[in-house]
Amino acid sequence: MTYRSYFPRDVFAELDRLQRDMQQAFDLSPSIRGLARGGFPAINVGSSPKSLELYAFVPGVEPASLDVQIEKGVLTLAGERKTEPAPERATLHIDERFAGRFRRVVTLPEDVDPDAVDARYSDGVLHISIARRQAAQPRRITVQ
Amino acid sequence: MNDTTSVTRQEAKPKTEAALMPPVNVIEDSSGITLFADLPGVPKDRLTLNVEAETLTLEGEVAIATPEGMEATHVEVGLPRYRRVFTLSKELDPEKVTAEFGQGVLKLRIPKAEHAQPKKIQVKIT
Numbered sequence: 001m002t003y004r005s006y007f008p009r010d011v012f013a014e015l016d017r018l019q020r021d022m023q024q025a026f027d028l029s030p031s032i033r034g035l036a037r038g039g040f041p042a043i044n045v046g047s048s049p050k051s052l053e054l055y056a057f058v059p060g061v062e063p064a065s066l067d068v069q070i071e072k073g074v075l076t077l078a079g080e081r082k083t084e085p086a087p088e089r090a091t092l093h094i095d096e097r098f099a100g101r102f103r104r105v106v107t108l109p110e111d112v113d114p115d116a117v118d119a120r121y122s123d124g125v126l127h128i129s130i131a132r133r134q135a136a137q138p139r140r141i142t143v144q
Numbered sequence: 145m146n147d148t149t150s151v152t153r154q155e156a157k158p159k160t161e162a163a164l165m166p167p168v169n170v171i172e173d174s175s176g177i178t179l180f181a182d183l184p185g186v187p188k189d190r191l192t193l194n195v196e197a198e199t200l201t202l203e204g205e206v207a208i209a210t211p212e213g214m215e216a217t218h219v220e221v222g223l224p225r226y227r228r229v230f231t232l233s234k235e236l237d238p239e240k241v242t243a244e245f246g247q248g249v250l251k252l253r254i255p256k257a258e259h260a261q262p263k264k265i266q267v268k269i270t
Binding site for chain 1: 220251
């Protein structure tokens, strides 16, 4: 599947990205699912001791049409983004926005609980929060 | 002296703020131009549209609530800001721009001025 660049950046951010890509190019053992950077939707991942937070940037998609699945430690986000039908006899001057079916796959860490998932969509961002298992959460041990 | 420094600082500020370039679609029909822009994560009150002397500026700030103690581990949207500037042409009417914004998608309609509406030109055969 070919992806088009989703967020072209300004020069400074572009240099930053170039540097990161260089680092990744030298990584001799990349993820088996490849480098999905630049695909649609863009995904940010954060982690806290209690949960794993995933933010997928999917503007203009009906929340009900999003398909989020967790199976065997792998999270799949799939859906379709339809474009607005162009009026008759119109000229398309710039066409950069993603259109069509999309699918992104993320490997989850082992300590998350696939039964404690919360997914919310607002302002074009899908926020998936997956809780970590109780046993995996850090615990302070008091010394007697 | 002080005045000059404050002026230069103000001018330099917007340029140093790096921003993402939102992807857009621009469609033109006989009565105007329609622009769609993807601005995910921007709430309605953080979106700024500005038309000034034939320059259209779209700006939006990303506001996403993150839980306390969260550390980013993988980042693809690396800046909390979008910005894009377009130059409008003379036949467009900046007074009549209408905008809709929902689910992170901005729809902007810029109609053409009355005098610029298409006119059919009759070709006379002599």
